[in-house]
Amino acid sequence: MPQFPIAQRLTLLLLGLMLALPFLQPIHHHPIPSFYEEWLALLLGVLALASFFISRPEKISLPAILWLPGLLLLATLLQLAGGMIQIPMLGLFQSGYLLWAMALICLSASLRERFGTAWLVQVLALALLAGALASALTAYAQRLGTPVPWQILMPNSGRIYGNLGQPNLLTTQLWLGICCLIYFHELRRVRPWLLIAGLLILASACGLVASRTAWLHGLALLLLAGLPWPSRAALPATEQDEAHRTVPQAPGKLRRQRLLLLAFTLVSLIAAGEISRTLPWQHAAGQINAFDRLRSGLVSGDSRLLIWRDALTMIQAHPWLGNGTGNYAWRTVEAAAQAPAGVDTLAGAEHAHNFLLQLAADFGLPLTLAVAIFAIVWLRHVLRGPLRPPEQLALAMLMLIAIHSQLEYPLWHAEFLGLTAVLLGALGSTGKSFRLPRPQLLLIACLAALAILGTLFHDYRILDQALIMRREVRGDEADWRRRMDVFADLAQHSILGPYARSTLAVLMHPDPQKAADQSLICEAAMPLRVAPELMTKCAMLRQMTGRPAEAQALLEMTRRAFRSAEDRAAIESIWQSQEQP
Structure with missing residues (x-):
């Protein structure tokens, strides 16, 4: 065992x-529902x-x-310098996230070079498994109404989402935990009865979530497990190989074992979703499952198709340099307003729900193609190297995140971005090394980052508390003005x-x-808070300031972009209110 x-x-x-820890954080308030969990992930990464x-x-x-996030960072800074980003602070935030991810990649690669992939991956797998089990217990507590030793976010709909507040994020976390549990069983760190119990806990919790992504993850892992991985005996020995002496030697036996365990997990997942429907549920509509959502999607269509259509419209409008990072939500309004009459729209989506479409919309097709080619070349290099169980686990987890990234945007959440960065650093060659004659300078940079995070937390707490008090206290004009002064000062x-x-x-x-x-x-x-009510209010203010033509133009764009009956009613109600005393 290496000395740490x-x-x-x-x-x-x-x-x-x-x-x-960030996956267990239960507080989700507007205007940034994921603030506290992301802040915690950023803090722990910097520490x-x-x-x-x-x-x-x-x-x-x-x-x-490292070149992959570095390329995105360079493109973001160039867009900032060129004035392409409507809200420059969003560009600075994205630059900070990318710098943080690059630092974690370097940290992970350095730890791997010092202690080996095996020890690094075991630490990561243990943490992910512990977090997934805690999230599974949270899901049970949400479904059954039973207490747990930590605070939980109670669901407000017929779906379970853990403390992450989003079902598909929870689904991916649970599948990451399943991968780690199977990995520890292969190392003979987990006894068979504990393996079965753990798989039942994680799989049944995943079934409660009613996510179609769970099936994609399971099927993808089945395909990956069926691949003919290199023979264990053919791999070169390393100093850290001691950690894997107890791994089954025959690759065929290992492959069959993985396929059997994954099939058991999928069956347990489906059964848990069906059984859960028969239990009492606090919501009148009852709990839905993945089959219900699949049938509904086939009949009425998936909203992602509308989002992808608008993303393609945006890419077509600016194919070379993109629309600018942080501008996506506003550009969806322009794209939705161009949709043919009678077609459903989904204006105001904050993300393309597809990693490649989002890159193309933000940065243009050339950079997206460069990123894709670089990722493929890097992956080929990894696949040509040693593929022992630690590397196989890291690849499997990256695959789950990649699948999720084609349907939503987990990489725009710091906890998933940090995990991805650490996994990327744990794979492939360590590359070049940079000698640190004065490492204390980088320590000072970390202290500066901690100071920025402290300021962010302080300011968001003020904003959050003002909004919470606004919800609790109504009808007090003086209190209302104090809160508005708080928002104005922060702004x-x-x-x-x-x-x-x-x-x-x-x-x-x-x-x-x-x-x-x-x-x-x-x-x-x-551009940041894209909503029909706010856009109509802005049109009213244009009218009040003697700009009737601009007011009508904004109002008509709002009407064309937001076409649902509910949105139309809100638009007309707000617009007509200016005529009332």
């Missing part, structure tokens, strides 16, 4: 906590980096995969200014005497 210096033990511990630099490493690995002085400004725009009442200032706030908030 205390600082690097702390680094591994913090990385493990980064892969478990892991700081701990690593405290150990005074002589060098840090720079793996080839002017905080890093989170765009979000405070959008909140201010949503809550303010159009006033002819303040229409000029209110119109500026509303216009600045529209």
